[in-house]
Amino acid sequence: MTSRVLNLGLMKAISDFKHISQQLARFEDDLESNRAVRDQGGGSPQLEQDITRLEKIVEILSQDKLCYEAQILRDGAFLQRALSFYRLMILWSVNLVGGFKMPLPSQCSKEFACIPEHFLDDAMDLLVLTSRIPKALESFVLDDFLSFIIMFMGSTSYIKNPYLRAKMVEVLNCWMPQRSGLSSTASLFEGHQLCLDYLVRNLLKLYVDIEFTGSHTQFFDKFNIRHNIAELLEYLWDVPSHRNAWRQIAKEEEKGVYLNFLNFLINDSIYLLDESLNKILELKEIEAEMTNTVEWERRPAQEREERLRVFHQWENIVRFDMRLANEDVGMLAFTSEQIPAPFLLPEMVERVASMLNYFLLQLAGPQRKSLTVKDPEKYEFKPKQLLKQVPNCHHLCPYLKGRQGICLPSCNLERWQSIQRSVVC
Incomplete structure (x- = not known):
């Protein structure tokens, strides 16, 4: 019941906020492009009308975005409570497959298969949002989320939606030490045993799997997703324990x-x-x-x-x-x-x-x-x-x-x- 309420309330607002932010960025690019055309000698009445129209759209969307930011991003305590709920839901989900153990059972349990996809999708969306808010995760323990992501990111048997698995990579990408600004995330990647054993392996697997997503935009989507994976792999290559794991995978999966x-x-x-x-x-x-x-x-x-x-x-x-x-x-x-x-x-x-x-x-x-x-x-x-x-x-x-x-x-x-x-x- 709580998950459904969050899905219809908080997560719907976050989805709208994300959509408005994307629209705003797109219209700002269009406006900048049109202004550049004008500065380089264009000056037709139609161009001026387009610039005026885009300026109005950008102004309206900017106001909408600020309203969502004031309502969602300013209430850190509420976001922390929502994260705590999703952490418990993640723990419950993992218990359905035998706990934080790898490798996963070859057969996905019926109980796990019956979990509504939005349970997990909403958890990832909230993690992406809060990871981009300065200090929002400063006092929050992320180990359980990390273990969950590593376990399921590379498994098509348990999570068939490639975009949900790609969203897990987006979360990890936000947690990279140079991006998160948190010293605690370095210990997540460099001292977490499940991470050391399976992160590189599952990133490489997802890099391959994402070639075909089933979407009509799969050709272009794969480049964005692989960009996130590549940034993570480049960071992990500089961590000796992960580099050793990479060498071992290359040896074991040489023809796979x-x-x-x-x-x-x-x-x-x-x-x-x-x-x-x-x-x-x-x-x-x-x-x-x-x-x-x-x-x-x-x-x-x-x-x-x-x-x-x-x-x-x-x-x-x-x-x-x-x-x-x-x-x-x-x-x-x-x-x-x-x-x-x-x-x-x-x-x-x-x-x-x-x-x-x-x-x-x-x-x-x-x-x-x-x-x-x-x-x-x-x-x-x-x-x-x-x-x-x-x-x-x-x-x-x-x-x-x-x-x-x-x-x-x-x-x-x-x-x-x-x-x-x-x-x-």
């Missing part, structure tokens, strides 16, 4: 989950980099059009405004894709350097060779000078950094070079160093 993880990581790296570089070429084309001021001014105002809107839209896409590409290439670099064996499996060597040659061709090949833009840092386009990371895979080259059908014409350290010196940013 870990191989799938590497395949998806390579796929994402190539796709994101390719999309980003293609969009950079299109941005350069519009930049060139604007540089030719005589021809640019001859165009109808509406056409100029449309081109500028496209320009700012692509800027946002490139910035997002490049951030993820940098992240993925960085993860490939440190994992291949420290755990090379999976990259040298017969089913992987050709893919790895193709990937290395692809990165070399795109970042330091003949077309590299065509990728120069006015402000590469604005797009998080860092070719020198990428080329410093890719050579971390260089130690694989002697192994790859002798394999039948593997062509690595540029795979030697001297060539890599020469390329790094010649990159134009």
